[in-house]
Amino acid sequence: MNTTASPTTLELIAKEAGVSVRTVYRVLQGENKESWPSAQRRGKLIRQISQRMGFIPDSSARSLRTGQKMQIAVLLRNTEGGEMRSHYPEAFEIILGINEVMEQAGYGVHLATIGDVLHPRNAHSRIFREHMVDGLIVISTMPDNLLKMLQALTPVCLWVHSNIWSQTNCLRRDEADVGQQIAGRMIGLGYRKLIWAGPWRQAGESRHYSETQRFDHVQTVVQRHGIQLEQVLANSAGELADQFDRIGAMLRPDVGVIAYSTEYARWLTHCAGSLRLQPPVDFGLACCDESRVLKSHWPGLCRVGFDQFELGRQAGEMMIENLETDQEIKSRLVRGSWIIGDTAWGPPADSAQPHRSES
Numbered sequence: 001m002n003t004t005a006s007p008t009t010l011e012l013i014a015k016e017a018g019v020s021v022r023t024v025y026r027v028l029q030g031e032n033k034e035s036w037p038s039a040q041r042r043g044k045l046i047r048q049i050s051q052r053m054g055f056i057p058d059s060s061a062r063s064l065r066t067g068q069k070m071q072i073a074v075l076l077r078n079t080e081g082g083e084m085r086s087h088y089p090e091a092f093e094i095i096l097g098i099n100e101v102m103e104q105a106g107y108g109v110h111l112a113t114i115g116d117v118l119h120p121r122n123a124h125s126r127i128f129r130e131h132m133v134d135g136l137i138v139i140s141t142m143p144d145n146l147l148k149m150l151q152a153l154t155p156v157c158l159w160v161h162s163n164i165w166s167q168t169n170c171l172r173r174d175e176a177d178v179g180q181q182i183a184g185r186m187i188g189l190g191y192r193k194l195i196w197a198g199p200w201r202q203a204g205e206s207r208h209y210s211e212t213q214r215f216d217h218v219q220t221v222v223q224r225h226g227i228q229l230e231q232v233l234a235n236s237a238g239e240l241a242d243q244f245d246r247i248g249a250m251l252r253p254d255v256g257v258i259a260y261s262t263e264y265a266r267w268l269t270h271c272a273g274s275l276r277l278q279p280p281v282d283f284g285l286a287c288c289d290e291s292r293v294l295k296s297h298w299p300g301l302c303r304v305g306f307d308q309f310e311l312g313r314q315a316g317e318m319m320i321e322n323l324e325t326d327q328e329i330k331s332r333l334v335r336g337s338w339i340i341g342d343t344a345w346g347p348p349a350d351s352a353q354p355h356r357s358e359s
Helices: 007-017 021-028 037-052 059-066 091-104 144-153 175-188 209-225 237-241 244-250 262-274 292-297 308-325
Strands: 071-076 108-113 135-139 156-160 170-173 193-198 228-233 255-259 284-287 302-305 332-334 337-339
Touching: 007 021, 007 037, 021 037, 037 091, 071 091, 091 108, 091 135, 091 308, 135 144, 135 308, 156 308, 170 175, 170 308, 175 193, 175 209, 175 255, 175 284, 175 302, 175 337, 193 209, 193 262, 209 228, 228 244, 237 262, 244 262, 255 262, 262 284, 308 332
Parallel strands: 071 108, 071 135, 135 156, 156 170, 170 332, 193 228, 193 255, 255 284, 284 302
Antiparallel strands: 302 337
């Protein structure tokens, strides 16, 4: 422990937390196994009181004694320069959730990118070369040639929102449920035809699991209800704009558009706006995803929402449980929730004839 701290401080923490001095010592030293919810709550309370009193455990001494570094790494697919610099901007919210939980448990969090593993100049990144971390949280999908490398870097590897899925150490959003929810909602609103706006899926190409699961389960629900489903596919705003005339001919008040992501929802809306068509009057629009930016800039978009910060918190909790129990943790699927907005009201009763805004 910090040599400047007196035993009196431990006694004050113990008294306020209602536990023994020995329990306080074990929690702050990282020796306490917090596998039960009651132990987790007690440990969290002790750390909060300790921080408020300005009592700081000596992590260096603890590492020497226990062999734990009390550090983890979060690995992103981002690379230096180019578009991949911001491959997954929503990861910022996930990282904040991870950091909050890990910090409360006394762990530090390092950020790493695939360049730290793959790039020749960074092939011996200090984080991994010196075994500075006890565990690794991998966010989003990774190139196939990286997977075995990652599993060999640290004793504990947790996969978050990734194409990797097994019975243990995986955490991802339930994208099958997303497809079912959004298709069911749009059909329930009365739309007689649905359009899927999403990315091209070329044979043999490795894509994120959400692209397949969202569409496949939209298609399953649509087929069950006997509703027509058409696709508008593009990998950029420019590719979508190239289908300008086709999109304009497809949109009607009884047609609902399901956008794969917030990006596709924006693109489709801009394209339709050029034709003076706007949701929800000229067509319905709902999105399979959301982001913190969208919540503040487009709160009225109908969507299936996810709390990315909470996803990060759950990742942190799983990592701590794995490290402190030395056991792999059962994988989790996190469901999203339907958020009612103002971009899909359902078609009006007289929508048999196509509606167009006044010129």
